[in-house]
Each structure stands twice: as C-alpha cells, then as structure tokens.
Amino acid sequence: xxxxxxxxxxxxxxxxxxxxxxxxxFLLDQRKRxxxxxxLLVQPNSVESVQKVVRFCAxxxxxxxxxxxxxxxxxxxxxxxxILLNLSKLNKIRAINLADNTITVDAGCVLQNVQAAAQEAGxxxxxxxxxxxxxxxxxxxxxxxxxxxxxxxxTMRDLVVGLEVVLxxxxxxxxLQPLHKNTTGYELKHVFIGSxxxxxxxxxxxxxxxxxxxxxxxxxxxVESIHDAVNLLTSIKNQFAERLCSFELMSRFALQLSSNFxxxxxPVDSDWHLLLELTDxxxxxxxxxxxxxxxxxxxxxxxxxAQSEQERQNFWTLRENISASQRDLGVxxxxxxxxxxxxxxxxxENCGSELQLxxxxxxxxxxxxxxxxxxxxxxxxxxxxxxxxxxEGAINQIVYRHILAQNGTIAAEHAIxxxxxxxLAQVRTADEILLMxxxxxxLDPNNLFNADKLLPSV
Amino acid sequence: xxxxxxxxxxxxxxxxxxxxxxxxxFLLDQRKRxxxxxxLLVQPNSVESVQKVVRFCAxxxxxxxxxxxxxxxxxxxxxxxxILLNLSKLNKIRAINLADNTITVDAGCVLQNVQAAAQEAGxxxxxxxxxxxxxxxxxxxxxxxxxxxxxxxxTMRDLVVGLEVVLxxxxxxxxLQPLHKNTTGYELKHVFIGSxxxxxxxxxxxxxxxxxxxxxxxxxxxVESIHDAVNLLTSIKNQFAERLCSFELMSRFALQLSSNFxxxxxPVDSDWHLLLELTDxxxxxxxxxxxxxxxxxxxxxxxxxAQSEQERQNFWTLRENISASQRDLGVxxxxxxxxxxxxxxxxxENCGSELQLxxxxxxxxxxxxxxxxxxxxxxxxxxxxxxxxxxEGAINQIVYRHILAQNGTIAAEHAIxxxxxxxLAQVRTADEILLMxxxxxxLDPNNLFNADKLLPSV
Numbered sequence: 003x004x005x006x007x008x009x010x011x012x013x014x015x016x017x018x019x020x021x022x023x024x025x026x027x028f029l030l031d032q033r034k035r036x037x038x039x040x041x042l043l044v045q046p047n048s049v050e051s052v053q054k055v056v057r058f059c060a061x062x063x064x065x066x067x068x069x070x071x072x073x074x075x076x077x078x079x080x081x082x083x084x085i086l087l088n089l090s091k092l093n094k095i096r097a098i099n100l101a102d103n104t105i106t107v108d109a110g111c112v113l114q115n116v117q118a119a120a121q122e123a124g125x126x127x128x129x130x131x132x133x134x135x136x137x138x139x140x141x142x143x144x145x146x147x148x149x150x151x152x153x154x155x156x157t158m159r160d161l162v163v164g165l166e167v168v169l170x171x172x173x174x175x176x177x178l179q180p181l182h183k184n185t186t187g188y189e190l191k192h193v194f195i196g197s198x199x200x201x202x203x204x205x206x207x208x209x210x211x212x213x214x215x216x217x218x219x220x221x222x223x224x225v226e227s228i229h230d231a232v233n234l235l236t237s238i239k240n241q242f243a244e245r246l247c248s249f250e251l252m253s254r255f256a257l258q259l260s261s262n263f264x265x266x267x268x269p270v271d272s273d274w275h276l277l278l279e280l281t282d283x284x285x286x287x288x289x290x291x292x293x294x295x296x297x298x299x300x301x302x303x304x305x306x307x308a309q310s311e312q313e314r315q316n317f318w319t320l321r322e323n324i325s326a327s328q329r330d331l332g333v334x335x336x337x338x339x340x341x342x343x344x345x346x347x348x349x350x351e352n353c354g355s356e357l358q359l360x361x362x363x364x365x366x367x368x369x370x371x372x373x374x375x376x377x378x379x380x381x382x383x384x385x386x387x388x389x390x391x392x393x394e395g396a397i398n399q400i401v402y403r404h405i406l407a408q409n410g411t412i413a414a415e416h417a418i419x420x421x422x423x424x425x426l427a428q429v430r431t432a433d434e435i436l437l438m439x440x441x442x443x444x445l446d447p448n449n450l451f452n453a454d455k456l457l458p459s460v
Numbered sequence: 461x462x463x464x465x466x467x468x469x470x471x472x473x474x475x476x477x478x479x480x481x482x483x484x485x486f487l488l489d490q491r492k493r494x495x496x497x498x499x500l501l502v503q504p505n506s507v508e509s510v511q512k513v514v515r516f517c518a519x520x521x522x523x524x525x526x527x528x529x530x531x532x533x534x535x536x537x538x539x540x541x542x543i544l545l546n547l548s549k550l551n552k553i554r555a556i557n558l559a560d561n562t563i564t565v566d567a568g569c570v571l572q573n574v575q576a577a578a579q580e581a582g583x584x585x586x587x588x589x590x591x592x593x594x595x596x597x598x599x600x601x602x603x604x605x606x607x608x609x610x611x612x613x614x615t616m617r618d619l620v621v622g623l624e625v626v627l628x629x630x631x632x633x634x635x636l637q638p639l640h641k642n643t644t645g646y647e648l649k650h651v652f653i654g655s656x657x658x659x660x661x662x663x664x665x666x667x668x669x670x671x672x673x674x675x676x677x678x679x680x681x682x683v684e685s686i687h688d689a690v691n692l693l694t695s696i697k698n699q700f701a702e703r704l705c706s707f708e709l710m711s712r713f714a715l716q717l718s719s720n721f722x723x724x725x726x727p728v729d730s731d732w733h734l735l736l737e738l739t740d741x742x743x744x745x746x747x748x749x750x751x752x753x754x755x756x757x758x759x760x761x762x763x764x765x766a767q768s769e770q771e772r773q774n775f776w777t778l779r780e781n782i783s784a785s786q787r788d789l790g791v792x793x794x795x796x797x798x799x800x801x802x803x804x805x806x807x808x809e810n811c812g813s814e815l816q817l818x819x820x821x822x823x824x825x826x827x828x829x830x831x832x833x834x835x836x837x838x839x840x841x842x843x844x845x846x847x848x849x850x851x852e853g854a855i856n857q858i859v860y861r862h863i864l865a866q867n868g869t870i871a872a873e874h875a876i877x878x879x880x881x882x883x884l885a886q887v888r889t890a891d892e893i894l895l896m897x898x899x900x901x902x903l904d905p906n907n908l909f910n911a912d913k914l915l916p917s918v
Binding site: 099100101102103124125145146148152153157159160169171173175179180181182183184185186187188189190191192193195196197201212213232235236239240241242243244245283284292340341342343344371374375376409410411412413414415416417418426429430431433434435436437438440441443444445456457 | 557558559560561582583603604606610611615617618627629631633637638639640641642643644645646647648649650651653654655659670671690693694697698699700701702703741742750798799800801802829832833834867868869870871872873874875876884887888889891892893894895896898899901902903914915
C-alpha cells in the first residue's frame with residue numbers, strides 16, 4: 003500500500019485534528035543524524051484511535067513507528083515508511099492515588115508535566131533528565147530512561163507500577179491498578195519496558211510517587227584519584243543510605259572547560275571533582291554538619307559545603323554546563339556507557355591509554371553519574387565538522403572493547419535504536435537473541451512495529 | 461525412559477554425593493498437600509553439574525523439576541516424573557562488592573545465610589519472611605517472594621541486580637555484573653524472575669544490599685476503621701518517607717486470638733490495630749518523639765510507642781503469633797491476595813458480608829501488610845479435619861470474585877504453582893497467555909521444565 007492509499011484510508015479512521023497538516027517538526031531526530039521520510043504522521047487523541055490505526059496497519063501490512071517527544075539519541079523514533087504515530091495528543095494526567103502513592107498518566111504526557119502534577123499533589127516524581135521539558139513518559143518507558151536520580155530511585159523501570167499497551171494486533175493490555183505485590187505468570191510489563199516501540203504502543207502508565215525533600219545538603223569534594231572517589235562513595239552510601247541522591251564525577255579538564263564557560267570559579271583545585279547531594283524527607287538541621295564532619299573525619303578535607311542556595315546552584319551549573327562548554331573542542335564522539343562502579347578506575351586508565359596512543363591529539367572529556375556507574379565519555383579530535391564522524395566506528399570499537407572487558411554495558415540509558423543494533427550480539431547470547439525474536443514474532447508476526455530497530459538484522 | 465534407566469545414566473554423569481540415598485525429606489511439600497513421586501532426586505554441587513543434568517534431560521525428553529528449600533505454598537516444587545533437581549548443595553556466597561553494594565550468591569543459599577553474610581559485611585539484605593531459615597534464594601527469585609519489608613524495599617524482583625540461569629537446552633546465561641543502568645534489548649531477567657522453574661534453573665544471583673538501621677521506633681495504633689488506617693498510612697508515608705518499614709493491620713478478632721495465645725496484653729482496645737515501625741540509617745534520638753507527636757497531632761491518640769526493646773518484641777510477638785493462635789479455630793482456607801490500598805476497605809466489607817451470609821458460622825481472621833496492600837484472609841468453618849477443604853473451591857470463588865472486582869490479585873507473594881494455574885486466565889488476557897506460551901516454547905520446546913505448573917493446561 004503506497005502513502006497516498008494509506009492517507010486516504012486513515013482519513014476515514016481518524017478525525018481531522020489527528021492528522022497534522024505540517025509534519026516537519028517531527029521528522030528530524032534530536033541529534034540531527036536520522037530523518038523520517040516516506041511516512042504519514044498521525045497524532046491520535048485517544049487510546050481507541052491508537053487501536054484503530056494499529057488495526058488498520060495490522061490488516062494492511064503497513065509499518066508503524068511510535069514516537070514520543072522525539073528526544074531519543076539512537077534514532078529509535080524515526081520512520082522510513084508507513085505510519086509515524088506520535089503520542090503528543092494523549093497527554094492527560096488520569097489520576098493520582100495518594101494511598102498507593104501513584105500517578106496514572108497518558109503516555110504522551112511530557113515528563114515535566116508529570117513532575118509538576120506530582121508536586122501539586124504534595125509528592126515527588128523522581129525521573130529527571132536533560133530533555134524533561136519535551137520528552138514523554140511513553141518514550142521514557144520504551145527506552146528505560148535513566149538521568150540524575152537513578153542512584154536513589156532507580157531507572158524508569160523501577161518507577162513503573164503498571165502499563166497500558168496496544169498490542170500489534172490492536173488488542174489492549176491494561177494493568178494500571180497499583181499492585182505492590184503480584185506474581186501471576188511471567189512479568190510481561192518488564193518486557194514492554196525498554197522494548198523501544200517494537201512490541202506495541204504504550205498508551206498509559208501508573209508510576210510511583212515519593213515524599214518530597216525537606217532538607218537538601220550539597221558538597222563539592224576534590225579527590226586525587228578515582229580510587230579515592232569510589233572509596234568515598236562506598237562508605238558514604240552506607241552512612242547516609244538513601245539520602246545520597248547524587249554522586250557526580252568530573253575530570254579536571256571537564257571542570258576547567260565548564261568553569262571558563264560558566265564564569266564560575268572552581269570550588270576546589272584537584273585532579274577529580276565530585277558533586278554530591280543528600281536529601282531528607284524530614285527537616286534535619288544538623289545534616290550539613292554531619293556531612294561536613296563525615297568528610298573531614300574520613301580525610302576528604304579538600305571539600306566545600308554549599309552555604310546558600312546560590313552556591314548550590316553554582317555547583318550544579320558547573321556540572322551541567324560541561325556539555326555546552328565542550329562544543330568549542332569540535333565534534334564529539336559520545337558513549338552512553340555504564341559499568342560496575344568498582345571497575346571504573348581500570349576502565350578509565352586502560353581505555354584512555356589506548357585512545358591517546360592511537361590518537362595523540364584526542365581530548366577526552368570524562369564526567370557522569372559515578373553513583374550508578376554510568377559515564378559520559380566524550381572524545382574529541384581536532385576536526386570541527388562532520389568529518390570527525392569518519393573515525394566514529396574505530397573509536398567506538400576501542401571504547402566498547404574496554405567497556406566489555408570491565409563487564410560494562412554499551413547502552414546505559416539511551417537504549418539501542420538504530421545506532422547500536424549491530425552491537426547487540428556482543429552483549430547478549432545467541433539464546434537470548436532467539437528469545438527476543440520469539441517474543442517479537444509472537445506479538446508482531448509481520449514485523450511492522452519499529453521493524454528496523456533494536457534487534458540486529460537477520 | 462523409565463526411572464531405573466534415568467538413574468543408571470545419571471549415576472555416570474554425577475558424583476556419588478550428588479545422588480542422595482534417602483530422598484524422603486524432599487518429597488512432601490510444606491502444606492502437606494502435594495507429594496513428589498516416581499522421580500529421581502539429584503543435588504548437583506556445581507553449575508556444571510546442573511548443566512550436565514539439564515543436557516541429559518533435554519537429549520532424552522526427561523521432565524525436570526527444580527526445587528529450592530521446598531517451602532512453597534502452591535505445590536510448585538513437586539515432581540510427578542523424571543528428575544527432581546534440588547539446589548541445596550549450590551550454597552556458596554560468591555562475592556560481596558561494597559562499592560556497588562551487591563552480594564553474589566549461589567541459588568541454593570538459604571535466605572538467612574544471605575542476610576547473615578550481608579550483616580557480617582556491615583550491610584543489610586532486606587528480604588525477610590517466615591520461612592527464611594530454610595527457603596532458598598533461587599526459590600525466592602522463582603516465586604518473586606514478598607514478606608515483611610516490601611513496603612520499603614520492594615519484592616524479590618526489586619532486589620535482583622543480575623541472574624545466572626541454566627536454560628532448558630543446557631546453555632548458561634550469566635549476567636551477574638552489577639550494572640545499575642543497562643538497556644540492551646528486552647529485559648529477560650524479569651522474565652526469569654517469577655517464572656517458577658518453568659524456563660530453566662536459576663543457579664546464581666547478584667542482589668542489592670542496603671545500609672543497616674541505626675534507629676528503630678515502633679508504635680501500636682488503634683483505629684476505628686480501615687478508612688482511618690488508610691488515611692494514616694497515606695500521610696505518614698509522605699512525612700516519614702522511606703523510614704516507614706512496616707505498616708501491619710490486625711482485626712480485633714485476630715488480635716484477641718493472639719493476645720490470649722501469647723499471654724501478652726493488647727496494647728490498646730480498638731476495632732482495628734496497626735503495628736508500624738520506622739527505621740533510619742542515621743542515629744536520630746528524636747525520631748520516637750517526632751512519631752509520637754505526629755500521631756497525637758493527627759488525632760491518632762489511641763496509640764503507644766514501644767518504650768523498650770522488650771515492649772517492641774511483645775508488639776511483634778502479638779503480630780507474628782496470629783497464625784499459630786488461630787489453629788484452634790479449625791482448618792483454615794487461606795488466600796494470598798493483594799489489592800490497591802485504597803480499595804482494601806471495600807473489599808473487606810463486601811467480601812465479608814457475602815461470606816457471612818453464605819456461611820453464618822464462618823470466622824474470618826484478617827491481618828497482613830496493609831502498607832503494601834496484601835492481606836492474609838483466613839476463613840474458618842467449624843470443622844476440625846480436612847473435610848473443611850470440601851468448601852475450599854466455593855470459598856475461593858467468592859473471595860477471588862471480590863478481589864478481582866477491586867482490581868486486586870489472587871497471587872500476591874506465593875505465586876501460581878499447581879494450586880492456582882486454572883485461575884491464570886482470569887487475571888491475564890488471552891494475548892498475554894499466548895505470549896507466555898511462546899516464551900515457554902522457545903526456551904523449552906518439549907515442555908520438560910516444571911511442565912504442569914503456572915500455565916493453565918491447554
């Protein structure tokens with residue numbers, strides 16, 4: 003069925019406002035590397051409309067690509083044919099249940115709106131990431147998003163209580179009730195979480211809420227080695243437990259860049275920098291004192307506690323501006339990696355050495371969430387245009403070889419998409435990929451749902 | 461292949477100490493309702509031995525039933541033919557990683573030994589349930605065990621970082637590295653968790669550890685209604701957040717039984733009783749004061765704080781002795797149910813009314829973990845022998861009808877096993893069960909692994 007035929011049929015199924023006149027802004031992906039083409043954009047405004055479109059696709063063998071906020075970094079929400087189904091119009095907060103501490107939302111809700119709805123109800127929804135002003139809950143679930151609060155609250159997977167999914171045959175699975183204990187057969191919810199739109203369309207979710215913080219204390223700590231950083235993390239996690247929300251690592255070079263860019267002085271001078279934050283749901287006047295004393299007594303004297311909200315904001319600006327400040331270095335080859343925390347030091351040493359040997363002019367910007375073992379590992383060659391990408395494959399090879407040697411992962415929080423599907427067989431066994439294919443083919447026998455993503459081509 | 465032939469072949473594959481002389485103590489299940497027969501008990505002492513047995517079974521079409529501590533309550537670890545593979549000899553603590561806060565263990569480790577190993581390392585492993593002295597980690601994972609600390613720490617599913625599984629073809633999947641962020645294809649770990657031995661044999665796991673409590677405060681609160689109890693739970697969860705570890709409910713009748721049995725006075729007089737406990741990883745002298753003040757200011761004046769460890773123990777004894785104290789009432793028909801907390805009041809009223817109408821002589825003992833919505837709902841008819849079970853089907857029908865009407869689950873923390881597999885189609889859609897069958901048949905095409913459990917017969 004060609005695009006005109008699809009359009010004709012879909013016009014009968016959907017209402018006019020579900021068929022946007024100008025799809026332009028939905029086609030190019032966030033990284034400007036992938037572009038949707040030869041497809042029809044639809045924006046259903048109800049679960050029933052999603053089901054109608056899906057049934058139409060199933061009956062006519064039309065490919066279908068689900069899209070949320072289109073903020074993904076691996077080309078997962080890009081269509082090359084058939085229908086591009088954007089969830090933006092499914093954007094209602096359905097219910098808040100304070101007894102069960104849950105919020106039930108449409109999949110097209112923007113993350114920031116879910117955070118705001120929680121706050122309005124006197125609660126806290128912890129998922130937080132750079133694109134929270136435009137990314138959508140459905141996409142966060144499909145990619146198992148991570149972000150800033152994983153150390154304390156886990157990834158999106160840990161925050162989902164229940165899901166509503168339109169299967170590739172158009173049938174609805176709806177388990178939105180907040181059940182805190184339930185073991186009735188294989189847990190299919192977790193198969194859909196992280197499935198990147200290949201198994202159906204998530205239309206709604208019930209998510210966990212938490213108590214908001216009443217006390218926040220933020221410290222900047224300089225350490226001479228990753229080893230010292232990991233030692234501090236190990237002991238402070240046991241002392242302050244779930245209060246520890248953030249434990250961010252920055253290299254001397256990363257901080258220099260951001261300090262110059264932000265026009266904010268470095269809080270301390272050191273080879274490695276840590277930004278750590280504690281929160282408490284109770285007012286606790288002495289928390290800052292306890293933290294300062296703890297750092298001092300354990301020999302982390304090269305440290306500063308934020309003495310005001312302004313100073314705290316400065317700490318975070320230094321951390322958050324690293325990305326922006328490195329743009330002058332040229333085009334970066336980025337890596338979304340994570341590993342056991344205990345192996346971060348070896349990874350940085352071994353991988354860094356090999357890269358510097360191979361590319362003497364390379365600059366490496368290292369920062370990230372040491373608290374959960376995930377790093378931003380950005381490499382720059384002195385090439386300012388897209389010719390830098392010519393080395394991407396070779397650089398990826400080196401970085402991923404080292405990350406696998408440290409039992410790490412090549413996809414920490416951005417998922418697989420188009421970008422990394424040829425890497426999947428390196429991190430999953432043949433039996434696992436066969437099982438993934440069996441799941442895919444049971445639900446989507448004609449391979450219509452985001453067909454060229456996640457699973458490697460046969 | 462008959463049992464003698466199996467034994468002959470297995471004797472060649474395994475060493476003598478992996479073939480126990482007397483299997484008697486492994487055959488009868490915990491509830492004395494199911495018994496293994498016509499099977500050969502093996503106790504491999506290495507992952508390699510497990511693989512050898514599994515390969516033998518796959519090659520010869522021999523059924524295989526994995527068994528941990530044999531403490532299950534739904535007949536899940538009972539074999540009716542082939543091999544009964546008991547994991548008890550795979551019982552080593554493999555590693556503790558304090559930077560990542562994880563412990564890696566053999567599947568046959570007894571839960572209590574894992575708790576003890578964590579404690580020895582200055583950490584806390586939170587899974588805790590009545591059979592912890594004999595149940596095994598592999599069984600806890602296979603059944604997604606719940607227990608006393610779910611309110612704060614989640615079920616076993618939430619505590620598993622990584623798994624090692626021998627697949628039905630004998631191949632090993634091993635993902636024991638502690639990755640706190642990882643999204644590489646469909647999350648198969650969660651398919652194995654809760655799969656009740658139908659998809660392979662879990663041989664090892666990496667589990668989360670936590671900081672131990674430095675402060676514990678325990679209160680007993682009398683309330684006039686479930687409504688009042690849920691209101692308190694709602695607000696106290698937001699005030700004290702993750703400090704709230706236990707929020708246990710007992711009916712007047714349940715407490716009377718236990719008080720008489722335990723020879724401990726009831727702390728307060730009321731229609732409904734709550735036992736709640738807060739813990740904190742920091743020393744916090746004023747926590748008891750804060751809790752008392754909170755209860756008083758919110759109108760929960762009919763309450764007592766434990767003033768000593770002895771008093772705290774008495775509170776818990778009253779709660780824990782309910783099971784033992786009800787034995788004089790006769791044979792109980794038990795229900796392992798959970799529901800949204802907000803619907804507990806309606807369930808108790810509606811289900812109780814119908815049961816009392818149908819069975820005027822019935823006594824109902826209600827208690828459980830209100831904090832996570834799961835209840836022990838035990839019904840007694842004045843029949844002291846097993847004739848009580850004649851009414852089991854009819855009573856189940858009523859209770860489950862009401863629990864489903866409240867969006868609850870018929871299997872909160874004991875899983876499905878043999879006992880409830882004919883109920884699965886009531887709580888999962890046809891598409892979901894088809895997907896479960898597809899998963900099962902991809903991994904275990906000859907249906908050898910715990911074949912008659914979990915999934916309803918075709």
